[in-house]
Amino acid sequence: MSQLTAVIDLDLPGARISRHVYGHFAEHLGRCIYGGFYVGEDSEIPNEGGIRLDVVEALRALRIPNLRWPGGCFADDYHWRDGVGPREERPRMVNSHWGDVVEDNAFGTHEFLHLCELLGAEPYINGNVGSGTVREMSEWVEYLTRGDDSPMAALRREHGRDEPWTVPFFGIGNEAWGCGGNMTAGQYTHLARQYSTYIRNHGETPVYKIAAGANVDDYGWTESLMQAQSGLGGADKRAHQLFQGLSLHYYTINGSWQDKGDATVFGEDDYYVTVKRAQRMGELLRGHSAVMDAYDPERTVGLIVDEWGTWWNVEPGTNPGFLYQQNAMRDALVASVHFDLFHEHAERIHMANIAQTVNVLQAMILTDPDSGALVLTPSYHVFAMNTGHHDAARLPLAFKEALPTRSVEGAEVPLVSASASTKDGAALISLSNLDAASATTIVLDLRGRAFTGVEATLLTADTLQTHNTPERPDAVAPVTHTGVREHERGLEVELPPHSYVTVSLQLA
Template structure:
């Protein structure tokens, strides 16, 4: 059993000079407003779409002839909801699906597309949703594209052709084919992932085997959009070429705590010619689950299971530190980003007709663990530059559940909406010493906090009361004076396993809150039990 003490928990925060904490009924949180930290890359709040169950078909794509209101085949209600999250980036087509996906089978007239067997549920993959449809999705919700190329069963040429089809400005045959398919202008591709889970479903390779296979993909799979060039073979001819908007190349990295994989991959990266880096980022996958995927109920649980999942979610801190320590050894300048492009609570598919469709319910517990995980990513913003929760619609810890023409927004959706102000904000160091709680043998800090200054100058604080029973009072204090006002929203519910379903879609809903100084001149923010509160602070 892992023990979390108040001292050990605060130690994971950014280091600050020692400050005095007077005895007080409220928990004080000191904000170092004049000591800005790293920028929190908005892509930390990214999403993930894979061809599993209703993750694409029915959830996002219904086709242009559907009775469900849609725009170019994408259902309007889901698109409207996703727009409110300001989704910065979407990863597609996988996942394990990516290493069996062949892009040419999903372009052109719908009637000529190739149907395949999809191992996720043993169903037919009709390829009605392909490259152009995905880019249409990204355009409709205002998101950047993160494509995973097929390294496991594909070829370097296939990957290179895919990027030429998508990004070429020149009138090549592939660019002309894209124009014939309705998009004469080249697309933007911000990230390219070279395979998925090379250690497992992506080919069962060792790190050294994967790196050897990765190198030609890195050199020849080029982004031809002039705005996003300067990578791969470009650097052979211009060693000084650089472009801050260049496509980011993501290597398929380790799973969970496999630091040996990271060690091998980063050592190989560091040994490559300095003018020809093989990748710009490394992925990491880490799901929260007790005994393996689909082993924990998404609806039938109580406080003990809630606290256990909170404890497991907080283990992300240790997982990140282990891999970052290895990365720092070979890359002290932090040139390689860490990308957590699969994470979340992987539970029993309690609402899935086909268990391999991975359709699970989503409770207040899921929102709280997601908030704690996002806070952890933000505290590591100097190395973690993107994260993609699994998955956006109808699969694992989703934002949205659909059933025919109906739609439900999950508690995790509401959390992501509350966290929008943190996108591209600047992290501010905190100092606090939370009390601990012990439930069913698990000892945890009573609350968690993160603070940042938004791009427009506002000071935002996210506070998570982990305690399932007791409220906690928080007194935020800033170096430049007392906080006088706080306003924002709170997300909580009657029980830790409360969900939004099609009969009660608003059982877990963010509600507005506002606080001001009390009669003693103190600004106290009261956090309800098992809750997430996000407020803008004024002084």
């Protein structure tokens, strides 16, 4: 068992960790919308306007700051006018990316914004560049956000909504390098300039425009967009910006895209490969930030990691196009590692969105297609344990000793991850022991301020493969952590193997 010392200065608040890095993503994909969020008004499952109230209630505990919709790849196939107006008159379409199923457009703009209102989340709507038109995107923004009697505002009223919505975030296409049009960086950069021009501010809240950014380590893509933006200027710089945020997509997969590994059947070596792949997010954040820094040293443009998380093989017997996977203790640690990295890069990261919230990829919630039963995943619990970091100021945290490592694919992978923040007279410290088999102890050397109260929460399980099911919904669930003792330097925290611990301090 190793012993480490983490020095934390409680009196040195640093960059603000935007609550939006705890953002979510709901695509028309598999059972995320239909069966997940939305069951229709005639369902026996309690709902409001067709939206599942049990799902809403569970997610409200996470204080979801924003929700991205309708895709993903689906966004560049989606034509918003098909999803407004009387449901029985809405045209159908084929969801070619995800299972080749017929989409009846029952869940459209009004339903999504109703969902956001129920969740208390800010909407992030992703427009269609791949197969849409500039006019279509421009009119969607007008329909959403304009208050007077403009043609689109009048159409919205005809469809039953008087007041405009506040839509603070709008995406200019998705994965333009792939499913969003198979474009080159130059081609998309030109289109982004054109589309961005017609995304107008109709309401009081200016739209924060998010350009479709790079795939993994395509730094050239980031450079192309940042360079285009830097050529623009003027007195009001923001008004001349093509975009306020630039996205990045990176998924943690174990094998190849053909065989990504199983969610619950894996060995210890596989697990460490996962840890290494999850930590790669740090390299990508450094790389893209360096490119952005060259054009935007003041860091006004946000890096928006609007798709991240684990992507495993689908559960046996499920539709391969539905991306339904289980979620084990391993996934929880992937989430905690990502959050530490997002906190570390708080100056540049304005938002991140887990893919995806319900029934797809690294979900918070899984619903049973037959019984409708709802299960909270281990990843859900990490999001819940971290709500204290939302809009908090990052605190400096440094280990005195070299971290224990494990050799994986020729690299030394650190087996401990941590971060800390402060807000409202409290501090929250997040500690992950990534060692599959050994416990560790971390002394928290707490400097700068005294504290009057301590609460600690532990998330772990017998094995890394343990996951929650309707039969065992709490196989992985947070408990009060009793392994925290006073220490001459502050506190001493025991971390069992493969565990996640949060320590919350009331500051004096």
